[in-house]
Amino acid sequence: MASNATYKDRQLLAVIGDEDSVTGLLLAGIGHVTEGADAQRNFLVVDSKTETSQIEQAFRNFTEERKDIAILLINQHIAERIRHSVDTFADPFPAVLEIPSKDHPYDPEKDSVLKRVRRLFGE
Amino acid sequence: MSGAVGREPVFPTRQSLGLMKSKLKGAETGHSLLKRKSEALTKRFREITRRIDEAKRKMGRVMQIAAFSLAEVSYAVGGDIGYQVQESAKQARFRVRAKQENVSGVFLPQFESYTQEGVNDFALTGLGKGGQQIQRCRETYARAVETLVELASLQTAFLILDEVIKVVNRRVNAIEHVIIPRTENTIKYINSELDELDREEFYRLKKVSGKKQRDTAAADAEILAARKKQEAEEAAAGGSAPAKPEPEAEAADVLGENEDNDVIF
Numbered sequence: 001m002a003s004n005a006t007y008k009d010r011q012l013l014a015v016i017g018d019e020d021s022v023t024g025l026l027l028a029g030i031g032h033v034t035e036g037a038d039a040q041r042n043f044l045v046v047d048s049k050t051e052t053s054q055i056e057q058a059f060r061n062f063t064e065e066r067k068d069i070a071i072l073l074i075n076q077h078i079a080e081r082i083r084h085s086v087d088t089f090a091d092p093f094p095a096v097l098e099i100p101s102k103d104h105p106y107d108p109e110k111d112s113v114l115k116r117v118r119r120l121f122g123e
Numbered sequence: 124m125s126g127a128v129g130r131e132p133v134f135p136t137r138q139s140l141g142l143m144k145s146k147l148k149g150a151e152t153g154h155s156l157l158k159r160k161s162e163a164l165t166k167r168f169r170e171i172t173r174r175i176d177e178a179k180r181k182m183g184r185v186m187q188i189a190a191f192s193l194a195e196v197s198y199a200v201g202g203d204i205g206y207q208v209q210e211s212a213k214q215a216r217f218r219v220r221a222k223q224e225n226v227s228g229v230f231l232p233q234f235e236s237y238t239q240e241g242v243n244d245f246a247l248t249g250l251g252k253g254g255q256q257i258q259r260c261r262e263t264y265a266r267a268v269e270t271l272v273e274l275a276s277l278q279t280a281f282l283i284l285d286e287v288i289k290v291v292n293r294r295v296n297a298i299e300h301v302i303i304p305r306t307e308n309t310i311k312y313i314n315s316e317l318d319e320l321d322r323e324e325f326y327r328l329k330k331v332s333g334k335k336q337r338d339t340a341a342a343d344a345e346i347l348a349a350r351k352k353q354e355a356e357e358a359a360a361g362g363s364a365p366a367k368p369e370p371e372a373e374a375a376d377v378l379g380e381n382e383d384n385d386v387i388f
Binding site: 025027033042 | 203265283
C-alpha cells in the first residue's frame with residue numbers, strides 16, 4: 001500500500017490525448033510546466049504522425065518518473081496503441097483513466113479497469 | 124496420525140498441549156475476525172464497482188458535451204486555438220488533493236479537486252473574438268474534469284480494495300485450511316502420546332508390585348520351611364533345651380532380611 005507521503009504531494013493531472021482533448025483540458029486549467037532549464041509539460045499531444053514509442057515514453061514518464069501526478073488521463077484510442085503498457089500498469093498511483101475523444105466514442109469493452117470488473121464478476 | 128497438513132515439531136508435554144490449545148483458540152478468533160473484515164471489504168468493493176460503471180457512462184456523456192463546446196469555440200474564434208492554449212499553459216489552476224478514508228483498517232485515498240486562485244494562463248485567449256464561448260467552454264471542461272477526478276478516486280479505491288481483499292482472503296484460507304487443522308493435529312498427537320505414557324507408567328507399576336508380591340511369597344515360604352525344619356529338629360532332639368532356638372528364629376523373622384529387595388529391571 002502506498003505510504004502517506006507518496007500521494008500527499010501528488011497534485012497534478014496529466015493528459016495524453018489528441019489536440020482537441022488536450023486543448024479542452026488545458027482550458028479547464030490542468031496544464032502545468034515545471035520551472036527551470038528542463039521544463040517538463042504534463043501533457044502530450046498525439047496526432048497521426050506521433051510515434052508509438054513516443055507515447056510509450058510519455059506514459060512511462062508520467063506514471064513512473066514524475067512523482068507529482070495524481071491522475072493520468074489518456075484518450076482511449078491512444079491507450080489502445082499502448083494497450084500492453086496500460087494493462088500492465090496496476091499501481092494505484094497515479095490513477096490511469098481512459099477518456100473518450102471527439103472522434104472516438106467511448107467503448108466500455110476496451111477499458112482495462114472495466115475489463116477487470118467484468119472478469120471479477122464472471123461476465 | 125499425521126494427515127496431509129502434518130503437525131508442528133513440538134515435544135508431547137502438557138505444557139506444549141496448553142500452548143497448542145491457546146494457539147487454536149487464537150486462530151479461531153482471528154479467522155472469524157478476518158472473515159468479517161473480508162465481508163465488509165467485499166461489500167464496499169461491490170458498491171464501488173457499481174459506482175464505477177455508472178461514472179464511466181456519465182463520463183462518456185460529459186465529455187461529449189465538453190467536446191461540443193470546444194467545437195463552438197473554434198467556430199466562434201474562427202481558427203484553431205490549440206497551439207495558443209498549449210503555449211500559454213504555465214501553472215496548473217486545477218489541482219487535486221488526496222484525502223484518506225478508512226474502511227476496516229484499509230486506507231482508501233479520495234481525490235478532491237480544488238482550483239488555485241489567482242492563476243490564469245488564458246487571460247488573453249479569445250481576446251479578439253469568441254471570449255464568451257471560451258469562458259463557457261472552460262466551465263464545461265472544469266465540470267468534466269471534476270467528474271473525471273471522481274471517477275479516478277473510485278478507480279484507485281477499486282484497485283487498492285482488490286489487492287487488499289485478495290490478501291485478506293488468502294489469510295482466511297490459510298488459517299482455515301492450514302493452521303487450524305495442523306494445530307488440531309498437534310493436539311491430537313500430544314494427547315495420544317500422553318495417553319501412551321500413562322499406559323506405560325501404569326503397566327510398569329503393575330509389574331513392580333507383581334514382582335514384589337512374588338518375592339514376598341517366596342520369602343514367606345522360605346521362613347515357613349525353615350521353621351518346619353527347626354521344629355522337626357527339635358522333635359528329633361527330644362526336648363533338650365527347647366526354649367533356646369525359639370527366639371533366634373523369631374528374631375530372624377522380625378528382621379525380615381529377605382524382604383524389600385531392590386528390584387532391578
